[in-house]
Each structure stands twice: as structure tokens, then as C-alpha cells.
Amino acid sequence: MNARAHELEVREVISETADAVSLIFDIPTDLTRRFVYAPGQYLTLRVPGDRTGSVARCYSLSSSPHCGDRPTVTIKRTPGGYASNWLCDNVSAGDILTVLEPAGNFVPRTWNRDLLLCAAGSGITPIMSILKSALTLGNAAIALLYANRDRDSIIFAPQLRDLARRHPRRLTVTHWLESERGLPTSRDLATWARSHRRHDVYLCGPTGFTATVKQALTQLRIPDRAIHQEEYRSLTDNPFEHHTSLTTEPPPSTPIATSDAATVRVDIDGETHTLPWPRNKKLLDLLLDHGIDAPYVCRESACGTCICHVDQGRTHMLHNEALIDDELSQGYTLACQTLPDSDTVDITFE
Numbered sequence: 001m002n003a004r005a006h007e008l009e010v011r012e013v014i015s016e017t018a019d020a021v022s023l024i025f026d027i028p029t030d031l032t033r034r035f036v037y038a039p040g041q042y043l044t045l046r047v048p049g050d051r052t053g054s055v056a057r058c059y060s061l062s063s064s065p066h067c068g069d070r071p072t073v074t075i076k077r078t079p080g081g082y083a084s085n086w087l088c089d090n091v092s093a094g095d096i097l098t099v100l101e102p103a104g105n106f107v108p109r110t111w112n113r114d115l116l117l118c119a120a121g122s123g124i125t126p127i128m129s130i131l132k133s134a135l136t137l138g139n140a141a142i143a144l145l146y147a148n149r150d151r152d153s154i155i156f157a158p159q160l161r162d163l164a165r166r167h168p169r170r171l172t173v174t175h176w177l178e179s180e181r182g183l184p185t186s187r188d189l190a191t192w193a194r195s196h197r198r199h200d201v202y203l204c205g206p207t208g209f210t211a212t213v214k215q216a217l218t219q220l221r222i223p224d225r226a227i228h229q230e231e232y233r234s235l236t237d238n239p240f241e242h243h244t245s246l247t248t249e250p251p252p253s254t255p256i257a258t259s260d261a262a263t264v265r266v267d268i269d270g271e272t273h274t275l276p277w278p279r280n281k282k283l284l285d286l287l288l289d290h291g292i293d294a295p296y297v298c299r300e301s302a303c304g305t306c307i308c309h310v311d312q313g314r315t316h317m318l319h320n321e322a323l324i325d326d327e328l329s330q331g332y333t334l335a336c337q338t339l340p341d342s343d344t345v346d347i348t349f350e
């Protein structure tokens, strides 16, 4: 079992809409430090399944660590989806779920910059956490656009009304209902966003919606570095069911020439490990094979959980979805995709 998986009790289940529930977790004292999280991060839940033993699904925390909330995830049913419907139908207060520690990098680095928040449907979940935190921690102006099918499908409608009433000078909330106005076009969104175009953008929702928002942002010449996006998808890997490497293993007939291996020094959890690093072995796989408890969730470069810093030496990634140009130029990499280029490499997990 993944060393970052823990059993948590569900303290309360809140029905948010006909299609969405929030699960509030109790964190036992000995796990408090492991479940410290930042606004915008997510938990990964193990959902039992008779076909495969279990499936793993990520759910963003809708609670704010800065507002005295207990850690809470909010799950909306995906039509025909397995895990979301299982969670909505089966979980009650007092149940125990297996949950990975918080992860993700859809997290504002400062609370002083004005924010343009765009969400559709269940995409409101991390946005709600960011919104509440920003109102508590900084003085930024915040514009939220929240798109939904109809009035009944708005998650957190009373909370948003209350926040807008309490912060009239800082927060504007615009609801876009498909039932009243149709789907928003990029032109509609550009018109709405124009007066907020110097804000940092945080965007979360279904692919069609995020693509339209991005077109609008391009029309307004908002630079990519100001745009942060959380992409929802179901994991194909299952971090609960195994703990060894999956890919890029050479077939047994191709022995690894250890003389050609690089050497990596890894600082993680206050310890330093020095290991031979075969040229075709991804860093995360190398660490897990040596029993080193490196953080990971998706292993597909999407979640950003295995982010680490190259302090010395050269590496390259096979694939990158989670890191933006700024992070790459500062020397960050994703362990699940990283191979060595130079003979020696120093890595730090922060």
C-alpha cells in the first residue's frame, strides 16, 4: 500500500445539490501534519470496485485551511461515471475511506494579486477554497464567473451569496446559467473579463468550458504565465494498489549497462540518498524501487505531485503537462517523467 495512504473517518456528508455531495473528514491528531494542505489542492480517494479491487479518483478540497474549515471534498456525479456515483450513493457519516495525502500545484503563490476566477459545474471546488482563502488572507479584488446548467445545479449558492454580501468592494460573483443564456461564447467571456485582464487567472471546469475561456483570454492578450488551470480527469493508474515501477523497464534481454548509469543524489524528507540512475529509468520509478517514499499520484505528468528541483546536473522530461514555463526555467521537474542527461544529478523534494 502507498505510504501516503491513510484511513480517514467521514464526519459528515452534506447534500449540496441533487447531484453533488461534500464529504467532511475528521483528521486524527497523529495525521494532522500529513493533511496540511494549500488552497487549490486535492485528495485522492480509494473507491472500492468489484472489477478491479478499487479505483483511485482525485477530488479537490473545497474547504479553506485558513478559515477554520475541516478538510472537505465536493463530488459531483459524472453521468455514467463509476466512482463519483459510488461516493454520492454509498458514503455516510462514520464511514472510513482510504485517502492519499493532499497534492497538487493549482495553488496561488501570493495573496496580494487580484484574481479572476472561472469555474463551471464541479470546477467550483478548488476555486471555492482559493476564493475563501484570498478573502481571508489578502486585500485582492476578486471576480468570479461561475457557469452552470441551471439554478438548481449551482453548488455553494448560499455561501457565494453570503461572501459577496460580506465583501461588496472586493468580490463580484457572476453566475452564467445555460438555461437562461445558452453556453457562453469566447466573445461573451472576453467582454466579462476585459476589465479584469491584469488579474491572475484560476480556471477549472469541463474541457469545452476551459477551451472557451482560454480563447477569451487569448483575445484579451492575457499572458500564459498569468493563467493557471486545473484539469479534471480520472486516473488510469491506481496509486493504492501497487508501489513499484510500471514503465520504461527494458526487456530482460537488454541488461542495463550500469557503467553507463548516471549518479543521482536525492534529498527527501530530511534524508539524502545516492543511487546509480540507469539512463532509461524514470526518477520516480528508481526511488520507489529503492523503497524511497517519494510523493506521487497520477504518474502521467498531469497532477504535479512528484515535483522536485534539479539543484545540479541536467535532466529531461518525456512528457510534461503540470509544469508551466516559469517553473521549468527555475529548474523544477516531474520525477515521474524525468531521465538523466548528465553523469551526476542532485535533486531536492521540497
Ligand SMILES: Cc1cc2nc3c(=O)[nH]c(=O)nc-3n(C[C@H](O)[C@H](O)[C@H](O)COP(=O)(O)OP(=O)(O)OC[C@H]3O[C@@H](n4cnc5c(N)ncnc54)[C@H](O)[C@@H]3O)c2cc1C
Pocket: 042, 048, 049, 050, 051, 052, 054, 055, 057, 058, 059, 060, 061, 074, 075, 076, 077, 078, 080, 081, 082, 083, 084, 085, 104, 122, 125, 126, 230, 231, 232, 233, 234, 235, 303
Ligand atoms: C486534480 C483533480 C481534481 C478533481 N476534483 C474534482 C472535484 O472537486 N469534484 C469532482 O466532482 N470531480 C473532480 N475531479 C474529477 C474526478 O477525479 C473524476 O474524474 C470524476 O468524478 C469522474 O469519475 P467517475 O469514476 O465517476 O467517472 P469515470 O471515470 O467516467 O468512470 C468510468 C470509469 O470507471 C471504470 N469503472 C466502471 N465501473 C467500474 C467498476 N465496477 N469497478 C471498477 N472500475 C469501474 C471504467 O473503466 C471507466 O473507465 C478531479 C480530477 C482531478 C484530476
